[in-house]
Amino acid sequence: MPPTAPVVHGAVIISAIETAWREIRRRFDGVPDICVTTPPTTGAQDPTKCTALRTGRRFERYGHLTMQLQVSSGTLGLGGRPMMEGLLHHAAHGLALTRRIVDVSGGDRRWHNKKYGSLAREVGLVPPARAAKVIGRGRCPLPDSEAEKWAEVIAALDATAAVQLKATIQAVAPPRGGRSGSRFAIVCECTPVPRRQQVTPHFYEQGPLLCGLCLAKFRPADSVVLSAQAAGEDL
Numbered sequence: 286m287p288p289t290a291p292v293v294h295g296a297v298i299i300s301a302i303e304t305a306w307r308e309i310r311r312r313f314d315g316v317p318d319i320c321v322t323t324p325p326t327t328g329a330q331d332p333t334k335c336t337a338l339r340t341g342r343r344f345e346r347y348g349h350l351t352m353q354l355q356v357s358s359g360t361l362g363l364g365g366r367p368m369m370e371g372l373l374h375h376a377a378h379g380l381a382l383t384r385r386i387v388d389v390s391g392g393d394r395r396w397h398n399k400k401y402g403s404l405a406r407e408v409g410l411v412p413p414a415r416a417a418k419v420i421g422r423g424r425c426p427l428p429d430s431e432a433e434k435w436a437e438v439i440a441a442l443d444a445t446a447a448v449q450l451k452a453t454i455q456a457v458a459p460p461r462g463g464r465s466g467s468r469f470a471i472v473c474e475c476t477p478v479p480r481r482q483q484v485t486p487h488f489y490e491q492g493p494l495l496c497g498l499c500l501a502k503f504r505p506a507d508s509v510v511l512s513a514q515a516a517g518e519d520l
């Protein structure tokens with residue numbers, strides 16, 4: 286794979302996330318700035334899970350509190366709406382930071398307490414009535430009525446995901462005159478281990494490939510070797 290592909294992904298992803306975040310800050314007072322990092326592995330992690338975007342790093346930049354979020358191309362590839370939910374999830378954490386509210390606890394800070402639930406509600410997410418095991422009120426979905434208010438932002442995130450997907454395909458496309466095209470790996474969303482297969486760019490571009498188990502579309506595994514090594518490193 287040409288070395289330029291991950292760089293292109295990184296720049297495109299960062300600017301899309303920063304744009305979405307600017308809109309979040311415009312709508313909600315007290316959400317701090319973010320700094321986006323793109324991890325070297327491009328494995329997809331469900332962005333609505335706190336740990337997918339969280340790095341836990343925060344610092345002062347130009348005198349402002351700044352939180353760091355990580356977004357891989359695979360994670361963004363899961364779609365604009367889950368990404369939006371994930372960003373709002375962290376916007377609620379940002380409010381907690383600004384207001385010095387303790388919203389998570391536990392050794393790995395995965396327990397989201399009732400105060401987190403209230404902050405999530407402020408940004409339009411719906412906290413569960415009861416705390417779940419381990420994560421407490423960590424899963425706060427973005428309802429359709431709220432998602433509508435973010436339609437343009439979600440569309441922009443989807444467009445970015447499409448651009449980077451195309452870049453991935455081009456990065457693995459054969460040189461002109463290649464006979465069958467070099468194969469690349471595609472993965473579905475089966476958990477805990479996505480199913481994986483090798484396809485040619487032509488075969489992939491002919492139409493969507495669906496997994497009969499998870500019913501998700503297969504998409505390029507991208508930096509295949511790296512994501513395979515990283516599989517299972519996070520929850």
Ligand SMILES: [Zn+2]
Pocket residue numbers: 335336374378397423
């Ligand atoms: Zn969280």
Ligand SMILES: [Zn+2]
Pocket residue numbers: 473474475479480496497498499500501
């Ligand atoms: Zn599957």
